[in-house]
Amino acid sequence: xxxxLIKRREFLAAAMLGGxxxxxxxxxxxxxxRRNVEVEKLLARRDAFENAMKGIGRHRQGEAIVRxxxxxxxPVKDARVTINQLSHDFRFGCELSFRGLRPxxxxxxxxxxxxxxxxxxxxxxxxxxQSVPSVxxxxxxxxxxxxxxxxxxxxxxxxxxxGAQKAGTPRWLPQSKAGLEAAMRQRIRxxxxxxxxxxxxxxxxxxxxxxGLFEExxxxxxxxxxxxxxxxxxxQAQLVMNEYGILGADSKRRQPYFDLLQKLGAEEVxxxxxxxxxxxxxxxxxxxxxxxxxxDQFARLGxxxxxxxxxxxxDPTAAVxxxxxxxxxxxxxxxxxxxxxxxxxxxxxxxxxxxxWGLDDERAWVRNCGLLDDNWQPKPAWQALRELISHDWHTxxxxxxxxxxxxxxxxxxxxxVKVTLEDETEVKRQFALRQCERNEWLIxx
Numbered sequence: 299x300x301x302x303l304i305k306r307r308e309f310l311a312a313a314m315l316g317g318x319x320x321x322x323x324x325x326x327x328x329x330x331x332r333r334n335v336e337v338e339k340l341l342a343r344r345d346a347f348e349n350a351m352k353g354i355g356r357h358r359q360g361e362a363i364v365r366x367x368x369x370x371x372x373p374v375k376d377a378r379v380t381i382n383q384l385s386h387d388f389r390f391g392c393e394l395s396f397r398g399l400r401p402x403x404x405x406x407x408x409x410x411x412x413x414x415x416x417x418x419x420x421x422x423x424x425x426x427x428q429s430v431p432s433v434x435x436x437x438x439x440x441x442x443x444x445x446x447x448x449x450x451x452x453x454x455x456x457x458x459x460x461g462a463q464k465a466g467t468p469r470w471l472p473q474s475k476a477g478l479e480a481a482m483r484q485r486i487r488x489x490x491x492x493x494x495x496x497x498x499x500x501x502x503x504x505x506x507x508x509x510g511l512f513e514e515x516x517x518x519x520x521x522x523x524x525x526x527x528x529x530x531x532x533x534q535a536q537l538v539m540n541e542y543g544i545l546g547a548d549s550k551r552r553q554p555y556f557d558l559l560q561k562l563g564a565e566e567v568x569x570x571x572x573x574x575x576x577x578x579x580x581x582x583x584x585x586x587x588x589x590x591x592x593x594d595q596f597a598r599l600g601x602x603x604x605x606x607x608x609x610x611x612x613d614p615t616a617a618v619x620x621x622x623x624x625x626x627x628x629x630x631x632x633x634x635x636x637x638x639x640x641x642x643x644x645x646x647x648x649x650x651x652x653x654x655w656g657l658d659d660e661r662a663w664v665r666n667c668g669l670l671d672d673n674w675q676p677k678p679a680w681q682a683l684r685e686l687i688s689h690d691w692h693t694x695x696x697x698x699x700x701x702x703x704x705x706x707x708x709x710x711x712x713x714x715v716k717v718t719l720e721d722e723t724e725v726k727r728q729f730a731l732r733q734c735e736r737n738e739w740l741i742x743x
Contacts, residue, residue, distance in 0.1 A: 339585075339587065339622065342587035343585065343586050343587050343622070345587070346586040346587045346589070346590040346642060347586060347641070347642070349590070349645065350586075350590070350641050350642045350644070350645025350646065351641070351645060352645070353644075353645035353646060353647060354641075354644055354645045354691070356647075357645070357646075357647040358388065358644065358645075358691070358709055358710060359693075359707055359708060359709050359710065360707070360708070360710055360731055360732070360733055360737065361705060361706065361707050361737065362705075362706045362708070362729070362731050362737035362738065362739055363703055363704075363705055363706075363737070363738045363739065364379060364381065364699070364703065364704045364705075364706055364715060364739045364741070365702060365703045365738065365739065365740045365741070366379065366699055366702055366703070366717055366741050366743060367702060367740060367741070367742055367743075368742065368743060369742055369743075372702075373701065373702020373703065374699075374702055374717075374719070374743055375699075375700055375701060375702060376698060376699070376700055376720065377698070377699050377717050377718065377719060377743070378696070378697075378698055378699075378717070378718040378719075379695075379696070379697050379698070379699050379704060379715065379716070379717055379718075380694075380695070380696050380715070380716040380718070381693065381694065381695040381696075381697075381706060381708070381713060381714075381715050382693075382694045382713065382714050382715075382716075383692050383693040383694060383708060383709060383711050383712070383713050384711065384712045384713060384714055384728070385416055385450075385711050385712045386416060386687070386691070386709060386710070386711040387709075387710040387711045387732070387733070388644065388650065388651070388709075388710070388711075389416060389417035389452060389604075389650060389651035389652070389653075390414060390415050390416055390417060390651075390652060390683075390687055391415055391416070391417030391418060391419060391454075391651055391652065391653035391654070392411065392414070392415045392417075392418060392419070392653060392654045392655075392656070392657050393418075393419050393421070393607075393653065393654070393655050393656050393657070394411070394418030394419060394420050394442050394446055394451070394453070395420075395421060395442060395661075396441050396442055396445075397661075398660075398661050399660075399661075403658070403660065403674055406670070406674045407657060407658065408445065410657065410670060410676070410680075411449075411657060412449045412450075412451070413684070414669075414680070414683055414684060414687060415451070415654075416450070416451060416452065417451060417452045417453075417454070417651060417653065418442070418446045418451045418452075418453050418454070419453075419454045419455075419456045419501075419606070419653050420439050420442050420443060420446070420453055420454065420455055420456065420497065421439070421456055422439055422455045422456065422457075422458070422489060423457075423460070423465040423466060424458075424459075424460070424465070424466050424467065424468055424485060425464060425465050425466065425467070425468040426438050426465070427439070427489075428468060428485070429468055430468075430470060431468075431470045431481075434488060436492060443493070443496065443497070447496060452498060452499070453493075453496060453497045453498065453499070454497060454498075454499035454500065454501065454538075454653075455489060455490075455493060455497040455499075455500045455501065456500075456501040456504070456540075456606075457500075457501035457502070457503065457504035457540060458485065458486050458489060458490070458500055458501065458502050458503070458524065458528065459482060459485075459486070459502065459503045459504070459512060459520070459524045460503075460504040460505065460510075461506075461508075461509065461510025461511045461512040461513060461514075461520075462505055462508035462509060462510030462511075463504075463505075463510070466504065466510075467510070467511045471511065473515060474515070475515055475516055475517075478511070478512065478515045478516055479516055479520075479523065482512065482516075482520065482523070482524065482527070483523075483527055486502075486524060486527040486528055486531060487527060487530075487531050489531075490527075490528050490531035490532045490535060491531045491532070494531070494532045494534075494535070495532075495534075497535075498534070498535055498536060499535065499536040499537075499538060499571075500528055500535055500536070500537055500538060501538045501539075501540045501573060501606065502524050502525050502528045502537050502538060502539065502569065503521055503524050503525070503539055503540070504540045505540065505541055505542060506521060506539065506541065506558065507541055507543075507551055507554055507555060507558070521562060521567065522562070522565060522567045525537055525562075525567050525568050525569050526567075526568060528568075529568045536570045536571060537568060537569050537570045537571065538569065538570070538571040538572075538573040538604060538606065539559060539562075539569050539571070539572065539573055540573030540574075540575065540606050540607075541555045541573065541574065541575065542575035542577055542578050542607075543575075543578040543579075544574045544575070544592060545574065545576055545584045545588065545589050545592055546578065546579045546582050546584065546588075546620065546621075547582070547584075547585055547588050547620055547621055547622075548620070549592075552592055552595070556595060556596060556599075559572060559596075559599055559601075560599060563599060563600075563601075569601070570601060570602065571601055571602045571603070571604050571650070572596045572599060572601050572602070572603045572604070573603075573604050573606040574592075574596070574603060574604070574605055574606065575605075575606055575607040575608075576605050576607060576608040576609065576639070577607055577608075577609045577655070577664075579619065579620055580609070580611075580664060581611075581616060581617060581618060581619035581620065581627070582618075582619055582620035582621040583618050583620070583621035583622065583623040583631075583635055584621055584639065585621050585622045586638060586639075586642045589639070589642050589643070590642060590646070593643070593646045593648065593649065594646075596648070597646075597647070597648040601648075602648060602649075602650040603646070603648045603649045603650065604649070604650055604651040604652075604653070605643055605649065605651065605652040605653065606651075606653055607653060607655040608639065608652055608653060608654050608655060609654075609655050609656070609663075609664055609667045610627075610632045610635040610636055610639070610667065610679065611627045611632065611664050611665060611666055611667040612627055612628060612629045612631070612632035612666045612667070612677060612679065613626075613627050613664075613665045613666040613667075614626045614627065614628040614629075616665070618631065627666075629677055629678050629679070630678060632677065632678070632679045633677075633678035633679045633681075633682045635679075636679045636682050636683055637682050637686065640652060640683070640686060641686075644686075644691065654669065655667070656668050657669055657670055658670045658674065659671050659672050660672060660674070669683070691709055692709065693706075693707075693708030693709050693711075693713070695708075706731075708731055709731070710731050710732060710733050711730070711731060712728065712729070712730050712731075713728065713729050713730070713731060713739075714726060714727070714728050715727050715728070715729060715739060715741055717741050717743055719743060723743070725741055725742075725743045727739070727741050
């Protein structure tokens with residue numbers, strides 16, 4: 299294990315204990331012969347962190363047998379083999395939007411985005427796409443979609459139905475049940491069919507707990523209708539329910555959201571993913587133990603979990619409120635929060651994606667919540683993510699294979715394997731390391 303990784307482990311462990319040392323916390327618990335509430339919380343954070351670190355090794359990595367053979371099938375001995383991970387199966391995502399970018403900043407945005415992210419969320423807000431009933435202007439998101447696909451990004455459309463906000467309810471929507479159902483049906487079929495095979499994931503319903511127009515006019519049955527329509531339009535698409543206010547220490551929405559999803563599951567509503575936003579309460583530093591507990595609860599539904607919208611600000615005028623940390627949201631705090639939150643989520647077996655809600659401060663929806671500052675320079679949180687994704691959670695091996703085979707343990711994703719023979723001849727091949735698959739890679743030279 300590298301010294302830098304050990305240092306980051308120590309740092310994260312200390313951060314999760316809210317500034318108290320692990321040994322000190324355990325000493326308090328044992329010497330006093332009791333475990334008061336604060337010590338219990340400290341130990342819960344420690345356990346959450348340790349379980350996440352173990353989970354990263356257990357759930358994000360697998361093994362492959364790398365074989366080097368000649369064309370007759372005989373093992374090639376003493377070959378130099380370089381194994382480099384090209385991409386992750388796990389989805390490290392960000393909101394993908396070019397709106398409002400000046401040309402010189404668009405170039406920076408397009409350079410920086412794929413350096414971190416393999417997954418983009420494109421905002422297909424109904425009011426943006428169809429401000430009048432007769433025209434759906436899909437050119438509004440054409441540039442983002444085409445660019446994202448050209449970069450090999452996996453894309454998600456967000457959202458199809460959002461009843462409690464103007465962005466999801468253009469003024470012209472009918473107020474009758476039959477009329478609104480017809481409009482919703484056309485909207486979903488048009489969007490999902492148009493992007494079939496290109497946007498492979500959809501936030502079908504956004505923030506259902508807030509109710510809104512569709513629930514008021516159609517009733518709660520609109521949820522089932524929306525998912526069924528999306529499934530019919532693209533049977534292969536991954537369908538997400540999305541909600542906010544789930545991860546706070548005093549969340550009043552977590553249990554109602556769980557109950558709703560459990561009910562929809564019993565009714566065989568075809569949703570595939572539990573979407574959990576990570577904004578609210580906006581100033582709270584989520585407690586790792588609380589996050590872990592919430593993820594464990596929703597994992598009982600048997601669905602994958604996506605952290606669909608993650609925000610961590612770096613505004614030194616804003617106070618850290620709630621949770622278990624104090625102080626101001628300065629840049630160092632943003633960096634620590636990113637490291638901590640990503641580690642907890644990446645280490646949970648049901649989490650499949652984490653999406654940052656905004657790359658740049660220039661257009662940030664919460665002050666200074668981007669990863670690039672007003673001068674379009676990477677902030678410490680950017681560097682932290684780059685370090686995690688491209689170093690700590692990246693597999694690269696250089697070995698000499700003396701008996702014709704090598705057992706690799708690495709993170710799930712796509713790889714390039716280069717074999718160099720004694721005469722300096724090189725052969726390159728690409729492979730995939732997949733979970734629950736028999737990973738045997740043969741390179742013939």
